Amino acid sequence: MDLISLDTLGAAAATLFEPHILLWCLAGVIAGFVFGASPGLTATTGVAIATPLTFGVDFNSAMALLLGIYASGYYAGSIPAILINTPGSPGNAATALPGYRLAQRGMADYAIGLSTVGSSLGGLLSLVVLLFFAPALSTFALKFTSVEYFTLGLFGLMCVAAVSGGSMIKGMIAASFGILLSTVGIDQVDGTTRFAFGFPAMQAGIPLIPALIAFFAIAEILSQIHTNTSNRPLVAQVSFPVAGLVPVFLRNWWVVIQSAAVGTFIGILPGTGPTIASWIAYGMVGKGRRAAAGGDDAAAEHEQDTRHLIATEVSNNAVTGGALVPLxxxxxxxxxxxxxxxxxxxxxxxxxxxxxxxxxxxxxxxxLGVLLLSAILITVIGLSARRVLPKILAIPYPILTPIVAILCITGVYAVNSSSFDVILAVVMGILGFLLLAFRFPMPPIVIGLVLGPIIETNFRNGLLANGGDISVFATRPISGSLLAILAIILGWQVLRSLRKTS
Amino acid sequence: MRADRFMGGVLLLFAMATLWFASELRILPSSSTTVTTRSLPFAVGVVIALGALILILRPSPRLLGETLAPVLRPQAMAFVALLFVYALTFRYVDFRFGVWLFMLVSMALLGERRPLMLAIMPIACAAVIFMIFRYGFIVLVPTWI
Amino acid sequence: MVWLTKTRFALAAIVALALAPATAHAQYPEKPVQIIVPFGAGDAIDGTARVIAQLLQKKFGVPFVVRNTAGAGGSVGTAEAARAPADGYTLLVASTGALTARPIMADAGYETDDFVALAQLVETPIAVAVAAGSPLKSIEDIIAKAKDGGATFATPGPGSSQHVSMSDFAASQGAKLTHISGNGGKGAVTKALSGEVDFSFVGAPVYASLAKAGQIRVIGVAADQQVSYLPDAPTFKDQGFDFNASVWFGLVARKGTPDDVLASLDAALKEIAVSDELKSLYAKYSYTDAFLDADGFGKVIAASTEQNKRILNDLGLAK
Known part of the structure; x- marks a missing residue:
């Protein structure tokens, strides 16, 4: 790419340190924090609401505000995910698994620290990619047709195995159920309506955010009602020094690089986003094998959760730089x-x-400079807020539970101002509660819901565009290689399980 | 009865229903390919049915009674009912009043007995949450006034 | 007698009080008005709605809140607006497909005549574009390819005005095209750029910057005249085809909204139509100034409905 002259670089850097730019960016990061952390409201809503505010404002200030919201909105959803198992935004759903487990063990402070530093790192690494490779990568993005999106979707579905917990069969059923939910509404390929059962509102399909809140938050709230009636003993939260995070990240440098690459790459592809990126990054960390060798189960589990948390948060923030490439x-x-x-x-x-x-x-x-500034501000704000935030967990259970329930319901309503969505979310939440009792994992449902349309519409569009010839999925180079990798991984898994049983 | 057998049975019925509804889906005369709007629901229905069969044939030792115990506790069922009623009436009830009432009833249900808390918390939450959503996020929640 | 006068006065006062809500319509609006945008935040339609909302707010002095109810190509938000009370406190930004095509295709939860027109805000012509490296150079080439082995095209979605009108054009030329949904206008252009489909058919402004950079070639604008932001693009008419297609969106209210409310909105919108803010907005989004008042917009809606009924029946897409 053509080099950016030092003069421009210097001039731009100088504008960034003007106090009003700093203030705009700070305002953006704080607003993004609030939007990202509130269930149902996302960075997208925040940027949309803030956009009219930038009418009379110069370019630098407008970008400082909006990109601040963008970067911090993708990060802040991890905080409620960690503390109350309620992902603030779909991109932080995968964070809820390791994050909530850590918080339940009294490590909320540590988990928020990981998520904060991880998010900033992800943002920074994707920024480097944006700076040096933007034009080259945009031609790569154009190599992705329906055929490639379909194989990528299949690849993503693989992470169901990583989040299925105890039973693979139940994970598969849950994922299938999620895919089935995704077929509700208007078929994106030919426009017919499926499974709407006479509700006009169902034509839009099962919306993602209400489903996410239902299967993660509402199902969790309901299943906790039995675990305890009143006076549940609160988990004592341990604080964790910032300096202690450094060796953790150094030890897991490979997870950081790998997840940043996944996030940036998914970000570059139009029509995807942080949700898919974080699940794939989560799945790529896989199940640790250290548990068997070491023998110390608790420590191995802790390390595994750490790695998964880093993977999801690095990858969803790396989407920011990637998504700006095609834009x-x-x-x-x-x-x-x-x-x-x-x-x-x-x-x-x-x-x-x-x-x-x-x-x-x-x-x-x-x-680029504003994104850099946002990453720094996120670290500062996140690390200083993380001592206060776990205090939420000190609110007694009979008060916290109704508050979380109300925030969930209001958040669902806020997505589309639809009271139908509210009823839908509660019904799905009750269903999730029942499925949880039967030990069905929730994440595969959400993964199915996210990936279902990608797999289906792209498969059918791929066939349509190629005159019904199914072999294109194997003969097109990117798609073919992805399928080959998929086959190798699956074959290896089958072999391993065969060896285990024999 | 084993919990997984029961669930397997339920899922098998669900899969059958899925396949039936999928076969009723309208296929446009213009669509030419063999893969249609029905294909994915069919495929998914078959996978769920197969999974259900495996659950029936090789269930985990957990029993149904043990599995359903947490669901059938009166407190849990009461909260589920409360949440459901709240969702159904959400559209028609003033947001502030709804939050106040839901908070009050559910706090009492979940074991809060301090009168001061029951008096203050619901009102405070209703006010704060309303202000945040109405004026912060500019969401027009249902109101009477 | 004095007593009687007093009673009479009291009665009159009570009657006046009882009538107060009715006369209060004169001061519409007295509480926040919501404008439903049936698409996600950030669409061009959403951006326009937010500017109009701001101008209306300045005019009336109460908040005009934009509410995004996305889904199903706009029909979910439209259905939501159809269920709202007809009091002028819920307005809808209606779009071509959702208002005039969807109710013909399926039980959308509303009919086109559930709404009355307030003002058309934007109208843009639709245009055909191919990737820069494509061998297709004209509409003639496309028709030839479609007749010889078939051609594919991408639009924002199945049942959109783009899809419906292009299918109709192809049918009139005796050719058949395979439609692929781009899941949005930009998505459709991406499919043309990557070569997955032969051409895309979306609103002309979407092409502006890519055409300038030479990455995409616009080979047919479905309008009478060339558009200023695509200087090299010929129209269908230039190539000997009588084919016009456009997408529009505008403000509508529920049918049965009191006349005085409609009148005050109409007056305000007419004032906004000539404002500088709206002009500069149109320029930025590459929109042709297409403001139409209630009567004009009503005619546009009626014409679109008639056309869609015919085409959708011909294509077998009508319910």
Whole structure:
């Protein structure tokens, strides 16, 4: 790529340290924090609400505000996920598994520390990619047609194995149920309506955020009612020094790199986003084999949760830099927030497209700088807030549970201002409660719901575009290689389980 | 009875229903390929049915009574009912009043007995949550006034 | 007698009080008004709605809150607006497909005439584009390819005006096209760029920057005249085809909304239509200034409905 001249770099850097830019960015990071952490409200909503505020504002300030919301919104959803098993945004769903387990063992402070530093690292690494490889990667993104999206979706489905807990069969059933839920509503390929049972609101399908809140938060609230009636002893929370996080990250440097790569890559692909990225990164960490060798189960479990938490938080924040690649090189947004950013850029009189980086290098550098600034502010705010936040867990159970329930329901309503969604979420939550009692894992349902449409519409579109020829899935190079990797992993798993049983 | 056998049976019925509803789906005359709008629901129905059969044939030792015990506790069922009623009436009830009433009843249900708490917490929560959503997030929650 | 006067006065006062809510309509609006946008936050339609909301808010002095109820190509939000009371406190930003095509295709939960027109805000022509490296150079080429082994095209979604009108055009030329949903306008362009489909058919402004960079070639705008932001793009008419297609969106209210409410909204919108804010907004989004008042917009809706009824019946997509 053509090098950015030092002059532009210097000039842009100077603007970043103007106090009003810092203030705008700080406001954005705090707003993103609130939107990201509230169940049902996401970075996308935050950026959409803030966009009209940028009408009379110059480019630098507008970007500082909006990108601050973007970066911090993708991070902050991890906090309620860790503390109360309620992912603030879909991208933080995978964080709830290791995070909530850690918090239940009194390590909430540690978990929030991991998530904060992990998020910043993910953001920074994707920023490097954006800076150096943006134009090259945009041509790569264009190699992805329906065929490739389908195989990628299959690849993602593999992580069901990693989150199924005890029983693979139950994990598979749960994932199938999730996929079935995803077929409700208007068929994206030919426009017919499926399984709406006469409810006009069901035509839109089962919305993701209400489902997420139902199967994670509401199901969890309901199943805790039995675990204890009143006076549940609260888990004593241990504090963890910031310096102690450094060796943890050094020890797991490979997880950081791998997850940042996954997040950036998924971010570059239009139509995907942090939710898919974090599940894939989670699945790639896999199940540790150290448990068998070491013998100290608790320590091995702790290390495993640490790695999964790092993987999910690094990857979902790495999406930010990745999603900006197609936006700034082709004018095509890489995820839902960047879709809103298109509008914000147009308001500034800028049409993001192939000319953006060449014609507006200074603005490009400002965008990078603001993202850098956001990452720093996230670390500062996150690390200073993490001592206070676990105090939420000190609220007595009979008060906390109703509050969480109300926040969940209001959050569901806020997504689409739909009272139908509220009823839907409660019904799904009760269903999740029953399935949990029968030891069915919840994450595969959500994964099925997210990946179902990707697998189905792209499979059918792939066939349509290629005249019904199914062999394209194997003969197109990227798709073929992905399928081959998939086959190898599956074969190896089968072999391993065969050896175990014999 | 083993819990997994029971669930397997339920899932088998569910899979059958899925297959039946899937076969009723309308296929457009214009769609030409062999893979249609029915294909995925069919495939998923078959997978669920197979999984259900495995659960019936090789259940884990857990018993149904033990599994259902937490669900059937009066307190849990009362809370489930409360939540359900709250969701059904959400559209028609003033948000502040609804939050207050739901908080009050569920706090009492979950074992809160301090009168001061029961008096203050629901009102405080209703006020704070309403302010945050209405003015912070600009969500028009249902109101009477 | 004095007593009688007093009673009469009291009675009059009571009657006046009882009538107060009715006369209060004169001061519409007296509480926040919500504008339902049946698409997700950040769409062009959402951006426009938010600007209009802001201008209306400035005009009336009460909050006009934009509410995104996305799903099913706009029909979920439209159904939601159809269920709201007809008091002028819930307005809808209606779009071509959701308002005039969806009720013909399925039980959408509303009918087109559940709404009355307030103002058309935006109208954009739809255009055909191919990847820069594509061998297809004209509409003629596309028709030839479609007749010889078939051609594929991408639009924002099945049943969208883009899909419906292009299928109709192809049928009129005796050709058949395979439709692939791009799941949104940008998605459809991406499919053309990557070569997955032969061409895309979406609103012309979507192409502006890619066409300027030479990554995409717009080979047919379905309008009478060329558009300013795509200087090299010929129209269908230039190539000898009589085919116009456009997407529009505008404000509507529930049928049965009191006349005085409609009148005050109409007056406010007419004022906004000539404001500088709206002009600069249109320029930024590459929109043609297409403001139409209630009567004009009503005619547009009626015409679209008639056209969609015919085409959807022909295509076998009608319910």
């Amino acid at each position: 700034l090189t082709l004018g095509i947004p890489g995820d839902t927030v960047t879709a809103v950013l298109v509008g914000a850029l147009l308001i500034q009189g800028i049409d993001p497209g192939p000319f953006f980086i060449i014609q507006n290098t200074d603005l490009f550098v400002v965008i």
